[in-house]
Amino acid sequence: MEKFETxxxxxxxxxxxxxxxxxxxxKQFLKSIKRSGFGPNLFDEWRYLDHGEPxxxxxxxxxxxxxxxxxPRYQGAQILLARKNFGCGSSREHAPWALADYGFRxxxxxxxxxxxxxxxxxxxxxxxxLEEEIIDRLFRLASEGRALEIGVDLQAQRLFxxxxxxxxxxxxxxxxxxxxxxxxIGLTLQQVDAIRAYEARRKSEAPWLFC
Amino acid sequence: MxxxxxYDKLWESHLVRSDEDGTALIYIDxxxxxxxTSPQAFEGLRLAGxxxxxxxxxxxxxxxxxxxxxxxxxxxxxxxxISRTQVETLDVNCREFAIAExxxxxxxxxxxxxxxxxxxxxxxxxxxxxxxxxxxTHGAVGxxxxxxxxxxxxxxxxxxxxxxKKSKAMLIRVEGETGAGVTAKDIVLAVIGxxxxxxxxxxxxxxxxxAIEALSIxxxxxxxxxxxxxxxxxxxxxxxDKTIDYVKGRPYAPAGENRERAxxxxxxxxxxxxxxxxxxxxxxxxxxxxxxxxxxxxEMVAGIDQPVPDPANESDSVKAEGMSRxxxxxxxxxxxxxxxxxxxxVFIGSCTNSRIEDLRAAxxxxxxxxxxxxxxxxxxxxxxxxxxxQAEAEGLDRIFIDAGFEWREPGCxxxxxxxxxxxxxxxxxxxxxxxxxxxxxxxxxxxxxVSPAMAAAAAVSGCFVDITALN
Numbered sequence: 001m002e003k004f005e006t007x008x009x010x011x012x013x014x015x016x017x018x019x020x021x022x023x024x025x026x027k028q029f030l031k032s033i034k035r036s037g038f039g040p041n042l043f044d045e046w047r048y049l050d051h052g053e054p055x056x057x058x059x060x061x062x063x064x065x066x067x068x069x070x071x072p073r074y075q076g077a078q079i080l081l082a083r084k085n086f087g088c089g090s091s092r093e094h095a096p097w098a099l100a101d102y103g104f105r106x107x108x109x110x111x112x113x114x115x116x117x118x119x120x121x122x123x124x125x126x127x128x129x130l131e132e133e134i135i136d137r138l139f140r141l142a143s144e145g146r147a148l149e150i151g152v153d154l155q156a157q158r159l160f161x162x163x164x165x166x167x168x169x170x171x172x173x174x175x176x177x178x179x180x181x182x183x184x185i186g187l188t189l190q191q192v193d194a195i196r197a198y199e200a201r202r203k204s205e206a207p208w209l210f211c
Numbered sequence: 212m213x214x215x216x217x218y219d220k221l222w223e224s225h226l227v228r229s230d231e232d233g234t235a236l237i238y239i240d241x242x243x244x245x246x247x248t249s250p251q252a253f254e255g256l257r258l259a260g261x262x263x264x265x266x267x268x269x270x271x272x273x274x275x276x277x278x279x280x281x282x283x284x285x286x287x288x289x290x291x292x293i294s295r296t297q298v299e300t301l302d303v304n305c306r307e308f309a310i311a312e313x314x315x316x317x318x319x320x321x322x323x324x325x326x327x328x329x330x331x332x333x334x335x336x337x338x339x340x341x342x343x344x345x346x347x348t349h350g351a352v353g354x355x356x357x358x359x360x361x362x363x364x365x366x367x368x369x370x371x372x373x374x375x376k377k378s379k380a381m382l383i384r385v386e387g388e389t390g391a392g393v394t395a396k397d398i399v400l401a402v403i404g405x406x407x408x409x410x411x412x413x414x415x416x417x418x419x420x421x422a423i424e425a426l427s428i429x430x431x432x433x434x435x436x437x438x439x440x441x442x443x444x445x446x447x448x449x450x451x452d453k454t455i456d457y458v459k460g461r462p463y464a465p466a467g468e469n470r471e472r473a474x475x476x477x478x479x480x481x482x483x484x485x486x487x488x489x490x491x492x493x494x495x496x497x498x499x500x501x502x503x504x505x506x507x508x509x510e511m512v513a514g515i516d517q518p519v520p521d522p523a524n525e526s527d528s529v530k531a532e533g534m535s536r537x538x539x540x541x542x543x544x545x546x547x548x549x550x551x552x553x554x555x556x557v558f559i560g561s562c563t564n565s566r567i568e569d570l571r572a573a574x575x576x577x578x579x580x581x582x583x584x585x586x587x588x589x590x591x592x593x594x595x596x597x598x599x600x601q602a603e604a605e606g607l608d609r610i611f612i613d614a615g616f617e618w619r620e621p622g623c624x625x626x627x628x629x630x631x632x633x634x635x636x637x638x639x640x641x642x643x644x645x646x647x648x649x650x651x652x653x654x655x656x657x658x659x660x661v662s663p664a665m666a667a668a669a670a671v672s673g674c675f676v677d678i679t680a681l682n
Contacts, residue, residue: 017533018408018508022648027629031276031293033250033300035361051654054293083529085409088442089648090627091344092248093360114378114412114444115344115358122362171376173234184362185259188370191228191236195264195372198227198238208465208473209240209337210267 001124003181008151008160009078009105013142014068019082020089021116025098028053038094039101043069073147081138082109086127087116096123106152108159110135121174122184126154128168154179214483217449218380218415221355221480225338233376240337242367243323244271244310246301247629248342252365253304263308264371270332270463271305271312273298274322275629279592279619286315294630308368321595321621324348324562328432329597331461335450335477340367345562345645347438350447351431352454353480355415357444378444379413379489382482384420387496392678394572395430396564396643396662398422398494399437400502404512406492411443414490417482418448422496428457429568436563437645440509449481503549503675504647504660506537511647512660513549515677521545540649541657542637550675552659555638557582557589557670558652559616559663561626564643565594567601569663573643574607576667576681582615583673589616590632592624616670628653641669 029041031054040058045051047069049062063070069077080099086109087095096119099107105125110132112120120127130138141161142148151160154175159166177184188195203210215223222237229235249271256262263269276294286302289295298315305312313319313326320326324345327333335353340346342364349356363373383406385398403410416438418431426434431448438446448454455474458464465473500514511534513520522534522545538545543552559565559573570593582589591611593599599621602608608618625632626644634640634656643666647658661669668678 016536017529020508020646020648022627022646022651026650026654027627030247030629031291031297033254033297035251035254045650045654085412085442088408089344089646091342091346091358091360093251093342093362096360111409111412113409113442115360115439119360119362122360171234172232173230173374184374185261185366185369188236188366188372188374191372194228194236195238195370199371202224202238206336206473206476208334208469211463211465211469 001181001183004124004126004154004178006151006153006155007078007105008149010074010076011079011081011138011142011148011150012068012074012077013081013139015083015139017083018085018088021087021092021095022089024087024095025092026052030092030094035097036101038098039103042098042102043067076103078103079106079108079150079152080104081135081142082107084110086112088113091115093119093123096120096125100125108135108138121178124178126178128159130166130168134166214486216380216482216486216488217353217417217447217480218355219486221336221338222377224336225355227372235375235377236372237338237375238372239340239367240268241333241339242269243327243339243341243346244269244364245275245323245343246273246297247275248361249304249364250297250300251361252368253308255365256308256368261369263310263368266309268371269310269368270327271301271310272320272323272326273301273315275623275627277315277622278630279622279624279632282316282620290631318596318600321598322562322565322623324436325565325594325598328352329461329595331458331464334458334464335454335480340373344439345436347444347446348432348436348562350435350438350445351428352458353447353450353477355445355447358439378415381411381414381416381443381490381492382488383416383418384491384493385418385422385496386420386493387422389422389496389499392501392664393499394662394664395426395433397499397502398496399434400504400509400512400660401494401499403437403441403509404502405494406441408440408508408510409442411438411441414443416441416443416446418446423448424451427568428453429566432566433563437509440645450477501662501665501678503665505541505543505549506534507540507647507649508537509645509647509660511537515549515675517549519543519545519547519549550677553585553639553674554641554669555587556634556640557586557666558625558640558642558644559590559666560592560594560624561644562594562623563645564663565592565598567598569643570598570602570607573663573667574610576664576678577614577616577671578610580614580671582670585673586670589670590619590625591616592619593621595621614671625652627651641666641675
C-alpha cells in the first residue's frame with residue numbers, strides 16, 4: 001500500500017445521507033475478479049443516464065448532468081464530503097476500491113458504516129468523522145461558487161479549508177499503518193508465536209473447534 | 212469476578228493479544244467464503260507466496276452468481292460469462308488451497324449463511340467471519356459473527372486472525388408475546404424502525420427478552436441476519452436448550468465425548484446477572500404489527516395498518532429530504548395505506564428468509580390459493596439444496612407450483628440480482644430479503660421488505676394485506 005502523504009485537493013459535496021455500497025458500486029460490477037478498474041463505474045446509477053454493465057465503453061455513455069460528480073467544478077476531486085451513515089450496506093470492498101480508483105483519498109462525513117470504515121483504511125483511503133455542524137458549514141463552502149480546496153495533514157490530524165484549521169480524530173494504529181503504507185498481514189505474521197500459543201491453549205480447552 | 216456480557220465472553224475467549232490502545236488480535240474459528248468477495252483475496256495470497264494458516268477452518272460455497280433455473284449443464288452452462296468466471300474461480304481457488312467447498316452441483320450447496328448453521332459449521336462460542344455483511348446471521352447460535360471486506364478475507368486466510376477493536380455493547384430486549392402473524396422478520400424490522408439504520412453503528416447487539424427466547428433458532432437467524440441493517444456488525448442471542456438441540460447431530464458439530472464437553476461450555480454462553488451494557492433498548496412485542504418497508508432504507512418501515520408517512524411531518528430537514536427522495540423513487544404518495552400498495556413481483560428467499568420454517572409459513576398462506584393475475588412473477592428460492600429437498604419431501608414445492616409460484620434452485624437470487632433474477636425499472640416487489648436500497652433488486656426496481664407469510668399473502672392478493680385476516 002502507498003504511504004499517505006499530505007496533500008491539498010478539491011472537495012466534491014455529495015448531499016445525501018445513508019449512501020449505501022450498492023449505490024457506490026452497483027452489483028453488476030462486483031463480478032470482476034480484480035481489484036482495479038472500478039473508478040469509471042463509481043456511483044454508476046446516479047452518474048450515467050443509461051444502465052451500466054461491465055465491459056461498456058464508459059466514455060461513450062450519456063452522463064447525468066445533475067449528478068454532483070459530473071459538475072465541471074468538481075473534476076479531479078480527491079475529497080468526498082458526505083452525509084451520515086456513509087457506506088452502509090454490504091461488506092463489498094469494491095466500494096473503497098471504486099472510490100480510490102476514481103481518485104478520492106479522503107471521505108469526510110458525520111458518520112460511517114463500520115465495515116466500510118474499516119475497509120477504507122486497508123486501501124489507503126482516509127475516512128474522517130466530523131461534527132454535523134462543521135459538515136454543514138463545509139457543504140455550504142463547497143457548494144457555493146468556486147470549488148473548495150482543502151489541505152489534509154494526517155500526521156498533524158488537521159484539515160485546512162482556506163485559513164481555517166479543523167482538527168480530526170484517527171485511531172493511532174490505523175494512522176501509523178496509513179502513514180507508513182503498512183500491510184496488516186505482514187504485521188500480524190510478526191505475532192506467529194502468540195497465535196500458535198493461543199491455538200495450543202484453545203485446543204486443550206475446546207478440542208472440538210479444531211476437528 | 213465481575214459480571215460479563217455474552218459479548219465480553221465471546222471476545223475475551225478469542226483474544227490472542229491486545230495493545231494498550233485497545234487494538235486487538237482476535238482468533239477466528241470459522242471462515243466462510245463465497246465467489247464474490249474471495250477472488251482478490253486468493254490472488255493476494257498467491258502474489259505474496261502465502262498459504263492458508265489453517266485450511267480446515269474454511270468452508271466455501273458459490274451463492275451470489277449461481278443460476279436458480281436448470282443447472283443440468285453445470286458451471287460451464289452459466290449464461291453470463293462474467294458470473295461463470297467468478298464461480299469457476301472459486302472452484303479453482305478452493306482446489307489449489309485445499310479448502311472444502313460445496314460446489315454448485317453439490318446437494319449441500321446454498322446461501323453461505325444458510326449452509327453454515329445447517330452443517331453445524333457455525334457453532335456456539337465460535338468467532339465466524341465471511342466476506343459478506345450478513346454474516347451477523349450466525350450470532351443466532353451464540354457465536355460472535357461479523358462481515359469483513361476482501362482485505363480481511365485475505366488476512367484471515369493467511370493468519371487465522373483479525374485486527375479488531377472491541378465494539379460497544381447494546382442490549383435489545385423484546386418482551387411479551389407477539390400477536391398472530393408477527394414473525395422474527397417483523398420484530399427485526401420494528402427494531403430497525405425504532406433505532407434507525409445507523410442506530411447500531413459501533414455496537415455489537417445482544418437480542419434478549421421473552422419474545423426472543425420464544426423464537427426458534429431459524430427465527431433467531433432471521434433476526435441476527437438483519438443486525439447489520441441496524442448498523443451493527445454483529446448481533447447474537449444467548450445459548451439455551453433450543454440452541455443445543457439445534458446443533459445436535461449436524462455434520463460439522465461435535466459428537467460423543469467432545470459434545471459433552473462442548474455442551475458444558477456452551478451453557479456458559481449467556482450474559483451474567485448484573486452485567487452492564489452501554490445502551491439498552493426495550494420493545495413491547497405485543498405492539499409490533501406485521502411490517503412492510505415503504506422506502507429505500509430498511510428503517511423506512513411501517514405496520515400493515517399504517518399509511519405511507521408524509522415528509523412534511525418530519526422536523527429534521529435532511530431526513531425529510533431523504534423521505535421525499537425515497538417516495539419519489541418508490542413511486543408512492545404520502546398517506547397511501549400500506550394495504551393499498553399493489554405488487555408486480557414477489558420474491559421469497561435470501562439469507563434472511565429461505566429456511567424450511569420460512570417456506571412452511573409461506574406455503575400455509577399459498578395452499579389452495581392462486582397467485583393474483585396482476586402479479587407477473589412469484590419466485591420461491593430455497594436457501595440450500597438440503598432445504599429444497601426437505602421442502603419437497605413435505606410437498607411444499609407442489610403447494611407453491613399449484614398456486615402459480617416458480618420453484619427454483621438455491622442461491623442469493625433476486626435479493627441482489629447478480630444472477631438473472633431481477634426487477635425491471637419501475638417494477639414493485641414484495642421481498643423477504645434484507646435490503647430495499649435503490650437498484651438493489653435491479654436498476655429502478657422498487658423493493659418492499661416483508662416476512663415470508665406477508666410475501667405469500669401479497670402474491671395471492673396482489674397487494675399487502677393484514678395476514679391475520681387470511682389465516
